[in-house]
Amino acid sequence: MMPVQVPKGLVLATLFLAVIALATCSMILGYTGISWQDVTGAFSAFDGSREHIVVLEMRFPRAVLATLVGASLGVAGLFMQGLTRNPLASPCIFGINAGASLAIVVATAFFGVTSHEFFALFAMVGAAATACVVYFLGMSTGNLTPLNLTLAGVAVNAFLASITSGILVFNESVLDEVLFWLSGSIEGRRLDLVVSMIPVMVAGWLVAFLLAKSMNAQALGDDIAKSLGQKTVRVKLAACLVVVSLAGISVAMAGPIGFAGLIAPHFARALLGLDYRWLIPGSMFIGASLLLSADVLARFIVWPQEVPVGVAMSLIGAPFFIAYARRSLTT
Template structure:
């Protein structure tokens, strides 16, 4: 419990740092006045309309992707499972690009539903492809199916963008994973779905402890494994799809955070889920703050920062799994 409280305090602290950090010099005192004595100055406008939404989106998306990773790894028994690796982010991203290039969709609400649809199609496709064969669904086959679907959806996305230069300019920065310039309206359009996903994740957390022991044991203890897996699928689609709609496809959080959270707090999902959510928000906030200073006054997309952070850890996990095998 103390670790969760400390993580929550650190998350709030990083949100404060995010609000005052960037090319325009501001302070905590100035940020406080922006909300209590708004005077219409450029600094106050930046804090209210740019940095506050950015901090809230980073915390929400980071938490959502981390929780998605926890549940995907538990259900699939695959330490590499995450929305990015198993093609769910790529599917959601392709669906949004398809809607922009073919139907010129611009509504935030429509973006959200299209992102959910793309995430669902990708998840079902990976599950089906990974389950084909004599041995059924195995961690290795699931990973390979996810990699194949990620490559497929990414190729489709790039192919569509090459035929539409206007769409390329509009979505290229979004596709790299970025929360720069995102407005509060974007978070408002997906936040209700993220909240539903978080609440469902907390509700089924005790049952996931049983699921972690294996499907046969879970069935023997009276757990409805099939229904629980459907619930996990809904949670992942809500959280991953909503995250892609808000910030584009951001990878590695769903891989890195679950492993760190298990080491720090254990495998009890009643504590693991909220702790992972806090750590996910912390990681994405820290990456976004760092992205503002590397090539200032320009900014590196936070998705690129996460690749720098997450790739070494991904290699470590993969090598560790290969050594065990």
């Protein structure tokens, strides 16, 4: 009996509704009891009550940030896996997050930077520099294989993380400022700050959508892509720009959150196939859903205290990573 093919449009619509539902849960669930009526009332008839203030000043910006960062990490992970042809590629595995984090710690420790706008700039520079280092290290053997790239990424990730730790050890004031952020946190971000970062993320998403057909051709290999008239170098550079900008801005806003960029593309391919025109929005919705789920989970792991969302995301992502690695080793 043939399996029933679910229309891809219906799959995307379901994923979008899941994001809306999880964002609503993010605004309702937590230490302060919030009802559905409180959420709707905060937007339609704000009365200055404690519940309405919690929704508008704390829960809503947090839900928006989780959605934006999760979507951006999903697209960044998708493009990294496509560029490297490595199913384990992601900003956290390949050291992109570590490079962006180091750049922000250096900016804070040595230049006194405290603005998230400048954090974003330093993070993107750090992410770009790390991507170049990993690429050239992977090429050092003369054969750019997925294994070489993974080994280079893991090595660079560990090296940059040790430098970051060393800086923080000798700068306790900086440690106090960035310790919670380094664990991955979306708590306490103002709505105006979140909104100010939206143009960068939207620009990255738009470029990703414009590259969808080119990435489909690139997936067939460089030779076939060139035979189809594609400028492969330009496509790869543009795709790298998407990864660097989206991963960098995500680290600047929420710290180095792992696994979302690794998991989302795998689920998207399982549900939507291999066409990037479907994979990009699918990875966005799944990445957003993962981070929203992690944000809700973070509030209940050690109730009534909260843990950073990066810790909760690791609890979700680590079992997937182990299971995938085990399956790859046995096939």
